[in-house]
Amino acid sequence: MGNLADRIEEYLKMILDDAQEGYVVLQRGFLAEFFSCAPSQINYVLTTRFTAEKGYVVESRRGGGGYLRIIKLGLDPEGKFQRLMAELIGEEMSQTRAYNLIDRLLEEEILTEREAVIIKGIFAERLLADLIPNPNELRARLMKDILANICRDDVNN
Amino acid sequence: MGNLADRIEEYLKMILDDAQEGYVVLQRGFLAEFFSCAPSQINYVLTTRFTAEKGYVVESRRGGGGYLRIIKLGLDPEGKFQRLMAELIGEEMSQTRAYNLIDRLLEEEILTEREAVIIKGIFAERLLADLIPNPNELRARLMKDILANICRDDVNN
DNA sequence: GATATTATGACCTTCTTTGACCTTAATTAA
């Protein structure tokens, strides 16, 4: 984890883990100071690492008393899965978006690490690009199929 | 073993042997510098010498903090997987042949039932046929990648 | 000599970092 963005991400996830309410509130300026970086670097980290796919919501407020609130969402297993599928996947899915979603499923322990690695493998642009007209469409389709199969009771004991 | 590519290969395998995690992380630029060669020479070595068939997986990341990660696959005793990849799978694979192979891997407890279901899903003709010119070629490629990934030590503890 | 392998360089894509400038909210002064 050499770079700044990764370190900030790590730090935020660490304090999120400690917060049992499931969210943290802090100031952008404080973070920027803490990591000796431009304040906009914080926004960069938030928009690239704390996305909906990855299971986070970020709220904020400007002006005096302004703040950032980073909320970690849980996936309760009550069929909201299907909604997630439809909303998040759509008709097309880039490698990056697919990987984000897989990481999320891994964090939620819906996938094992081995499964995550296998699935990431088959979604790799490198493997698909020259063989398929539209890899994004295939990924969306496969992702839905995979999620459906994961939900099957008969294979989850 | 006089040429550059061979020396780079040798060097990488040496440091891989020293790494008890089963992988090494390093920078392409550093390697190119180290061997006084064009950076693309490193890619040449990676694509010709560190393939799945030969028992390696390579991951990478661009941009600041970018890196190459070369993973040495945990070799099964007789190099069973390598043979499987080269001989059994070849360049094309029908749904039927793929399913047979998956069943066998399941029987041998190389795959879990869930994994088998997931993988069969993505190999289904129904999902691939209308989107891809040659599903058999894609299956062969994906199957090799999957086999490689399940040999990774870092995800099998 | 023909073919296969290896090496290079020009150009491309992706990811990160910074800084200048903008918007919004709270506080304070007139």
Next chain:
DNA sequence: TTAATTAAGGTCAAAGAAGGTCATAATATC
């Protein structure tokens, strides 16, 4: 009670820092 000031956070473009690709040149190999 406005109006000005201050204190936040937001946006965007440009520069920097990696790795990737591909055509071509150079070398081995047969």
